[in-house]
Amino acid sequence: xxxxxxxxxxxxxRKLGFLLxxxxxxxxxxxxxGAFTMLKxxxxxxxxxxxxxxxxxxxxxxxxxxxxxxxxxxxxFNVVILPAEQxxxxxxxxxxxxxxxxxxxxxxxxxxxxxxxxHLLPSLQQKIKWPETKRTIILVGTRGEVPNMHSSPVQPLxxxxxxxxxxxxxxxxxxxxxxxxxxxRLMGTEFTVHKCHEERGSKDDITAWIHLSQAQKxxxxxxxxxxxxxLECACAWADVDKVRSEIMTILPxxxxxxKGGQALARAEARVSAKEAQVAALEQDKQNRTWLRTSRxxxxxxxxxxxxxxxxxxxxxxxxxxxxxxxxxxxxxxxxGFRAGQILAIxxxxxxxxxxxxxxxxxxxxxxxxxxxxxxxxxxQAGAVTLSNVADxxxxxxxxxxxxxxxxxxxxxxxxxxxxxxxxxxLQQE
Amino acid sequence: xxxxxxxxxxxxxxxGPVRVLSESCLSVKPGEFVAVHGPSGCGKSTxxxxxxxxxxxxxxxxxxxxxDPYKMAPNQRCGFRAGKLGFVFQQFHLVxxxxxxxxxxxxxxxxxxxxxxxxxxxxISHFSLDHRMxxxxxQLSTGERQRVALARALFNNPKLIxxxxxxxxxxxxxAAMVFEYLAEFTANGGAVLVVTHDVKAAKYAHRTVHxxxxxxxxxx
Ligand SMILES: Nc1ncnc2c1ncn2[C@@H]1O[C@H](COP(=O)(O)OP(=O)(O)O)[C@@H](O)[C@H]1O
Ligand SMILES: [Mg+2]
Numbered sequence: 001x002x003x004x005x006x007x008x009x010x011x012x013x014r015k016l017g018f019l020l021x022x023x024x025x026x027x028x029x030x031x032x033x034g035a036f037t038m039l040k041x042x043x044x045x046x047x048x049x050x051x052x053x054x055x056x057x058x059x060x061x062x063x064x065x066x067x068x069x070x071x072x073x074x075x076x077f078n079v080v081i082l083p084a085e086q087x088x089x090x091x092x093x094x095x096x097x098x099x100x101x102x103x104x105x106x107x108x109x110x111x112x113x114x115x116x117x118x119h120l121l122p123s124l125q126q127k128i129k130w131p132e133t134k135r136t137i138i139l140v141g142t143r144g145e146v147p148n149m150h151s152s153p154v155q156p157l158x159x160x161x162x163x164x165x166x167x168x169x170x171x172x173x174x175x176x177x178x179x180x181x182x183x184x185r186l187m188g189t190e191f192t193v194h195k196c197h198e199e200r201g202s203k204d205d206i207t208a209w210i211h212l213s214q215a216q217k218x219x220x221x222x223x224x225x226x227x228x229x230x231l232e233c234a235c236a237w238a239d240v241d242k243v244r245s246e247i248m249t250i251l252p253x254x255x256x257x258x259k260g261g262q263a264l265a266r267a268e269a270r271v272s273a274k275e276a277q278v279a280a281l282e283q284d285k286q287n288r289t290w291l292r293t294s295r296x297x298x299x300x301x302x303x304x305x306x307x308x309x310x311x312x313x314x315x316x317x318x319x320x321x322x323x324x325x326x327x328x329x330x331x332x333x334x335x336g337f338r339a340g341q342i343l344a345i346x347x348x349x350x351x352x353x354x355x356x357x358x359x360x361x362x363x364x365x366x367x368x369x370x371x372x373x374x375x376x377x378x379x380q381a382g383a384v385t386l387s388n389v390a391d392x393x394x395x396x397x398x399x400x401x402x403x404x405x406x407x408x409x410x411x412x413x414x415x416x417x418x419x420x421x422x423x424x425x426l427q428q429e
Numbered sequence: 430x431x432x433x434x435x436x437x438x439x440x441x442x443x444x445g446p447v448r449v450l451s452e453s454c455l456s457v458k459p460g461e462f463v464a465v466h467g468p469s470g471c472g473k474s475t476x477x478x479x480x481x482x483x484x485x486x487x488x489x490x491x492x493x494x495x496x497d498p499y500k501m502a503p504n505q506r507c508g509f510r511a512g513k514l515g516f517v518f519q520q521f522h523l524v525x526x527x528x529x530x531x532x533x534x535x536x537x538x539x540x541x542x543x544x545x546x547x548x549x550x551x552x553i554s555h556f557s558l559d560h561r562m563x564x565x566x567x568q569l570s571t572g573e574r575q576r577v578a579l580a581r582a583l584f585n586n587p588k589l590i591x592x593x594x595x596x597x598x599x600x601x602x603x604a605a606m607v608f609e610y611l612a613e614f615t616a617n618g619g620a621v622l623v624v625t626h627d628v629k630a631a632k633y634a635h636r637t638v639h640x641x642x643x644x645x646x647x648x649x
Contacts, residue, residue: 001531001538006524013526013565331522334483335581336511336539338504423484426518426593427474 003341007348014321018349021317022357025406028303028310029361029398030368035299037369040389042295045373046288053284057277064273079243081105081228084253091257096125096138097226103212105251106228112250121229124215130208132185133176138207139186141215141225160211165194167209173197186210187218311409318350318410322417329417330425339418346414350406358402362395430589430620431457431480436489437643438475449475451643452489457589457622462615464623464630467640473624474593476640480622481591482510494588511540515582515590517607519597521574523566523581529553530562533580540585552580556610572603579610590614592623596630608633 011018082091086099106122124141144160161167166186168178173196178184182193191210199205216222230247244256322329329342370389438450449472457463467473478484479491482498491497494513498506523532530549537545553562556576566574575595582590590611596604604627611621612633623630624640631637639646 001534003538005531006527006538009526009531327520327522328524331516331518331524332535333507334481334510334516334522335536336507336509338507338539340504341539423478426483426516426522427478 003344003348006345007352010325010345011349011352014324017317017321018353021314021353021406022360024310024313024317025354025357025402026360026364028307028405029358029402030364031303031306032401033362033365033394033398034369034372035303035365036391036394037366037389038373039292039296039299040391041370041373042288042292044388046292049288050281050285053281057274057281060277061274079230079247080257081109081230081247081251081254082257083226084255086226086255088255088257094127096127100124100221100224100226101254103216103223103225105254106225109228109230109247109250119230122212122225123227123229124212124219124221124225125227126219128187128219131187135172135175136206137172138203139215139219140207140209141212141219142209143212161194161209163211163214164190164192165210166191167195167197168193169197169203169205169207170199171205172208189214189218307405311405314350314353314406314409315413318346318413319416321349322346322413325417326420326425329420330422333420333422334426342420343414343418346410346417347407350410350414351403354403354406355399357406358399361402362398365398366390430459430461430494431455431622432490432492433476433480434490434492436476436479436486436491438472438479438484438487448643450479450486453640453643453645455480455622455638455645457620459588459620460615460618461636462612462621462623462634464625464634464637465640465645466626466628466630466637467624468626471640472643473626473640477591477593477622477624481514481516482506507539511536511585513588515585515587517575517578517582517590517592517595519594521566521571521578521598523574523577525566528563528565529558529569529577532566532577533584535581536585542585545584549580549584552583556580571598572600572606575599575603575607576610579607583614587619589620589622592621592625594625594627595623596625596627601629604629 082088082097083099083101086097091097103122106120110120121142121144126139128137128139129135130137142161166184168176173179173193176184178193178196180193180196184191184193186208197204210218212225216224230243244258247254247256332342333339366386366389370386373389433453433455436450436453437448440447440449453476455463455465455476465473465476475484479486480493482491482493485499491499493509496509498509501509524535527535530546530553533549533552534545536542537549542548550562553559556579558573558576558580561569561573561577566577569577575598578595592611595607595611599607608623608630611623615621615635623634
């Protein structure tokens with residue numbers, strides 16, 4: 001007969017006490033594992049929330065970017081680059097420049113490392129008397145966008161006006177009864193109507209657009225332009241001064257005039273929208289951190305209380321087990337069992353109790369941790385699974401820790417058992 | 430086999446020291462059955478525990494098979510008891526969760542014994558407990574329980590059996606049976622010391638002594 005036989009037989013004989021001990025240690029281990037699992041579920045949920053929020057911000061920003069692009073297109077460019085000697089008073093009253101600068105400036109700007117300006121549109125504008133129709137119009141020579149060499153290629157914002165064609169503002173094509181495909185003469189040159197604009201309620205309604213090179217020829221200003229319209233790039237659209245200073249360093253004899261304030265406002269709104277969303281995300285993060293801290297402290301308090309209660313309870317159970325087994329201890333010692341062997345019987349029982357309790361506790365802890373973790377955070381089923389919260393190290397710790405705690409809790413009663421004097425027991429008859 | 434020389438024992442009770450034994454002498458030879466009589470509380474159990482190496486006397490000397498157990502280290506004394514002695518008590522002291530067979534085998538945990546289960550079964554047969562072999566003590570009558578205790582005490586082939594009121598909880602028939610078994614043990618060369626107030630023990634004992642005022646008084 002080996003010691004373990006005494007241990008197992010006694011456990012089977014006094015099942016209730018043993019089960020109470022197992023439940024108690026299972027509760028302690030369960031609380032520990034459950035707390036860890038719940039916190040892990042919390043972390044997984046937090047990750048999910050923040051990822052979702054980031055993705056949402058990105059999606060919103062992409063939408064806003066597209067809106068911005070379209071809006072800016074409709075509203076006009078954000079800055080106008082004019083020759084330095086251009087009188088701004090004239091420019092504002094006439095709505096077009098009278099001074100010229102070389103067309104080459106556009107290329108200079110396009111080839112520079114300037115990144116704040118993404119879209120460049122050179123133009124030559126002049127108020128003229130349309131000799132053939134006796135109308136005063138604004139003639140605009142344009143040739144579409146000059147791509148900036150240093151930024152990613154973007155779809156041209158302005159459809160260029162092909163050579164030999166003309167685009168007419170609303171008032172012009174209405175009064176002249178012209179529609180797309182018709183022919184019309186302008187200063188002796190034949191043009192095909194390429195497009196008729198809708199009413200815009202601005203000077204655009206009395207504007208005619210032709211290709212830049214043809215305008216230069218007709219107005220006798222070859223190689224000359226009087227304005228470069230620039231659409232700022234996404235990263236600096238909010239900072240007009242930065243754009244201005246960048247342009248001025250490349251083209252010193254120019255001046256930069258802010259235009260399209262509405263677009264700017266939009267852009268600024270977009271910035272603040274992003275800032276608000278980022279702040280909300282930050283707030284979310286902080287909330288989750290705070291929640292985590294409070295859950296952690298609750299869990300740790302709970303674990304400590306449950307563990308302490310469990311240890312006391314196991315100690316009590318062990319103590320009453322020792323009392324119950326006095327007669328057994330007395331006779332075994334009389335027969336020749338050494339004190340160490342009596343200790344071994346009681347300690348082995350604690351180890352068995354701890355192991356069993358530990359295993360039950362791990363299962364119970366994982367189950368409750370997952371359930372509570374999912375319920376508290378209202379996560380959809382499957383978000384927290386056994387495989388993503390189960391921690392092998394934690395399980396090993398629990399399996400080692402539980403018997404250890406059990407032995408610690410029943411150590412004093414076991415020592416009392418081992419130290420009992422058989423004479424004391426056997427004399428009580 | 431057993432020699433108690435000038436044994437004194439004083440317990441420190443709540444109302445001061447209680448002198449239980451004073452210079453008691455007693456010897457039991459191999460093959461001898463000695464009964465110690467005396468009223469309750471006169472120190473019989475104390476004497477038996479001292480003789481069994483379980484309670485150190487205050488004064489005097491104990492020799493079992495020529496050796497003084499109280500001169501041994503505690504663990505050595507345990508081994509000594511396991512090898513030489515058998516105990517029987519009024520309360521049987523069977524291990525409640527072990528079967529009859531396992532109770533008899535208990536000493537095999539601490540003492541090497543040739544072919545333990547065969548020996549245990551032989552003893553169980555000898556005490557007419559075959560049909561009870563796999564029963565728990567709680568399922569047995571008191572007479573059967575004491576027979577299990579006797580079987581357990583004999584299991585390690587002891588030289589001396591110490592019995593404390595072995596018939597205290599038994600009816601006459603079972604009490605007689607216990608004394609007969611003990612007498613049989615002495616017939617085979619074993620030594621028996623029974624402390625009891627059961628006068629029937631005298632019928633089986635070679636020698637009956639009285640314990641009076643802490644002293645052994647020879648009788649027959
Ligand atoms: N450990 C002890 N401490 C104090 N007094 C004890 C102790 N053990 C026994 N006694 C006392 O010693 C006396 C003899 O006890 P015991 O040997 O059990 O008597 P018996 O077995 O003859 O009835 C009793 O009065 C008892 O109260
Ligand atoms: Mg007594």
